Amino acid sequence: MFMTQSLHRAVRVHPRKIATICGDRRHDYATFHERVVRLAGALRAAGVKAGDRVGILSLNSDRFVEFFFGTWWAGGVVNPCNIRWSASEIAYSLSDCDTRVLLIDDQFLPILPQLRAQAPCLGTVIHCSDGPTPDGLSSYESLIASSEPAEEIVRGGEDLAGVFYTGGTTGFPKGVMLPHRALYVNALALQAAYGDMSGMIGLHAAPMFYLADHDFLNTLALAGATHVTVPMFQPKAVAAIIEKERVTGALLVPTMLQMLVDAPTTREHDLSSITFLFYGGSPIAEAVIDRALPVMPNVRLLQAYGMTELGPVATILKPEYHTGPGRALGKIRSGGQPCVICDVRIVDEHGREVPRGTVGEIAVRGPGVMLGYWNKPEETAKALKEGWMHTGDAGYMDEDGFIFIADRLKDMIVTGGENVYSGEVENALARHPCVLQCAVIAIPDERWGELVHASIVCRPGTSVTLEEVQVHCKALIANYKIPRSLELLDSLPISATGKVMKNKLRERFWSGRDRRVG
The missing domain is CATH 3.40.50.980 (Rossmann fold)
Structure with a gap:
């Protein structure tokens, strides 16, 4: 390979056949x-x-x-x-x-x-x-x-193809070493999940240094499809290029998808040509999917869960679980099933597999896994154990093999001895009609150890109070998971790959303490 x-x-x-389109x-x-x-x-x-x-x-x-x-x-x-x-x-x-x-x-x-x-x-x-x-x-x-x-x-094969740096928000970045076989099999996995992509006109709107977009690029290349590029993600520009070039496929992270479907200018353009949307990189609220489907009436959504160290895909949620009878099964809240190149299991702190339905750490092995971190043998040894990549993500596997992502292990909130996974709270908050974006973090508390704190960006012209948030969440999640404090922000700090940088939100709460979250 x-x-x-x-x-x-x-x-x-x-x-x-047209290979690349960039402007004119x-x-x-x-x-x-x-x-x-x-x-x-x-x-x-x-x-x-x-x-x-x-x-x-x-x-x-x-x-x-x-x-x-x-x-x-x-x-x-x-x-x-x-x-x-x-x-x-x-x-x-x-x-x-x-x-x-x-x-x-x-x-x-x-x-x-x-x-x-x-x-x-x-x-x-x-x-x-x-x-x-x-x-x-x-x-x-x-x-x-x-x-x-x-x-x-x-x-090819085990020869190094790329060094993809991850991190940079805490400590020194780590160079993830991916060989040719890891990049190649990840492209095969995405194509296997979707089907024939040879006629696709694929849009690169996410940053092209981002490994998820790189996987999309490699898959388009493998299929002999067409690459369309825009300099950066801007909702109006993306909607316009989709209409102009009759783009049929794209990769977007959830934040970008939300911005695109919620932008008033998007309705000025015809997005009916989009038949495939590959999303991943962070959890997505079901409400965003519901708003996306009317804007792109012919789209088939495919979610991927993974990380740079996996080249990057571990699990895939296929289009049939996003709508109709498949949606009714409730699998849309999962990250999907292991893709064709991966073996995935949930393990405890000793690396032992736990029973189905039990939350533990997600571990992955397969030909997409990295060679290691550049010049960091100790960190490589911590992550790679007996061929398994330990992701640092908490989740569980149901009886059908679907992986439900609970949270990053470091984002878990422990309040009064109870574990709260922020993704579940965020999904509840996102269903409030005034909430445009949200992020949930742990903040210190002398009595409970940690409290659930919500940072919310409201929809234009609306506002929300802590009491209103609590009443809303009470109908959806357990009482101990409900936010105990709230701040309204104009925007959330977003990384280059579209993920909310929770470490930035935590800084002012945990500064100067011996014990820190994140």
Whole structure:
């Protein structure tokens, strides 16, 4: 298994099919292949050897797709940088895995001097925007035009394909090492769950450094489908591009899906072409799904649960469980069943499997699991035990093999000796008509140890009180799970991958204490 296999097939089978769409640019697979092999030639000329890391710091574009395949064609290893991190965090990820070549666009040129200062390993920097190339940098398009096509260095199987950094909100980021087989089998798993994707026009609106979107990208490539890119997620722009290009498939995290369906401008566009929506990355409220279905009347929703260390998918909830009789079974509240490449079990603190219906830690094994964390053997040993990746997520498995995600173990609230999983409270809060977004955390309490605290963003023109929230929740969840305090916010702190950064919400409550949550 090697990641350029799909490109070889596409050029032989349908060279004139559109591969990438970015604004007014369209490249068929023959042109895409030519650009990839010339980019590989430029990387080889810059000193990239088999196994060397190549980074990219850029908004979404067709060049991002070319970066992946060009790096692999040259025998290199991709390091897609988190565009929401600080310059110091980005520099750490570059220097940690000795990334010597970096592609950068106009958006991030202002921090390049800081990156060079803090990541002295950086040598060649390639400017990959349409504007003028600054002095001292190489022009992406000039390199494509002038470089000789490179002979492929074929690496596959257990060979390292990418270092994907995770974390960055607490402590130092960890570089997750994923081999070719992990990325390849994850694409196979997604295609197996959905079916034939060869005719799909797929939209990259989530950040392309994000591994979930990367899995979507690899699946589209495997199917020989078309990639459409927008620079970043903006509801109006996403709705407009779906209508213009008749996009049929997309990957969105729940926060993005909610923003898209709730934006007033979305109703100005025809989203009926969407037949497949792949979502995941964090829990989703059923109310959001209910609002999404009328906006995208032909959509089939597919949820995936996983993490970067799994390459990234562990379980999949298929479309039939989102509507009709399947919805009535109640499986929509789950993360789905183990996908075709995974073995999943629920274990206790000693690694022993627990009975069905019992909450424990979710552990996963299979060919999608990482090789380990870059240069972090101790953390690798804690996560990987006898072939099983211990996710740090709490959940249970029902009698049908569906995994219900209770929470991140670190997000569990212990109040008066009772365990409260914040996801359950958030799902109840989301059903209140005034609640647009919400997050539940533990805050310290001298009597109970921890209390359930809710942070809520209200819908425009509405407000809600703690008493109203408590009355609403009392009908849905046990009394000890009901929020005991409330704050109304204009927005929640959101990470680059669309997840709520609960550590940011906790900071002011736990600062200065010996015992911290998170």
